[in-house]
Every structure is written in structure tokens, then in C-alpha cells.
Amino acid sequence: xxxxxxxxxxxxxxxxxxxxxxxxxxxxxxxxxxxxxxxxxxxxxxxxxxxxxxxxxxxxxxxxxxxxxxxxxxxxxxxxxxxxxxxxxxxxxxxxxxxxxxxxxxxxxxxxxxxxxxxxxxxxxxxxxxxxxxxx
Numbered sequence: 001x002x003x004x005x006x007x008x009x010x011x012x013x014x015x016x017x018x019x020x021x022x023x024x025x026x027x028x029x030x031x032x033x034x035x036x037x038x039x040x041x042x043x044x045x046x047x048x049x050x051x052x053x054x055x056x057x058x059x060x061x062x063x064x065x066x067x068x069x070x071x072x073x074x075x076x077x078x079x080x081x082x083x084x085x086x087x088x089x090x091x092x093x094x095x096x097x098x099x100x101x102x103x104x105x106x107x108x109x110x111x112x113x114x115x116x117x118x119x120x121x122x123x124x125x126x127x128x129x130x131x132x133x134x135x136x
Contacts, residue, residue: 036074038076083101085099087129113127
């Protein structure tokens, strides 16, 4: 049996991690914990601010402050099996739209822009389809 090395992340997965990753099969909805609706989310706390300070230090140490940020995980509606949120934008109208879509994970014109880090592997929540950007 070959070593379960993830080609993107380049590290060896434990049998449990490999099983979890294969079971997810790119299905975001089945791999996420239940997310709270936005209207049930509390405002930022002192504890959240301390967490932000630690995250900032890690990003600074890795010289990634201009690459990564933080997002509040929440829901507005249920996601179906295999769905991810796909971002498209219209630069002229200055609008951005997120829509749930089932996407082929091998699609080369999609860039992952938001991830859930609570699983064995970072799980893409939002993909930006570069071919959907409208520049005029």
C-alpha cells in the first residue's frame, strides 16, 4: 500500500485522516459541523480578540499577513451534498455574488478563497471562479 501523501499539502495522512478525507469526497456539507445562523452569533469577545492576536502573530511569523485573514463561520441556509459557495464578481457594477454550486474539484479556473480548518485537511468553503469575473 502506498503512503497516503496529499499531493497539494505534501504531508502524510494518518489512516483516520485519510479515511475522513476519502469519506468527505469533496462534499463540504457533510464535512462541516452545524454552523449557527448569522443572527444567532454573538459579537466579538475579549477571548476572540486574544485569538486574533495569536493568529496575527502566526501569520506575521510566516509572512502571510497580506495573504490570509479571518472569516466568521456562519450559515444563511442549508448546503446540499457536494455544494460549495462559488463567488463571482462584476468589477464595473462593483458587485460580488455567492451562490451554492456543485463544482468539479479538478476545475482549473477556480481558486479556493475560504477554508474550514477543523477537519484533518483544510476544507474549501468558497471558490472563486476566475472565468466568472466580469471586467469591463
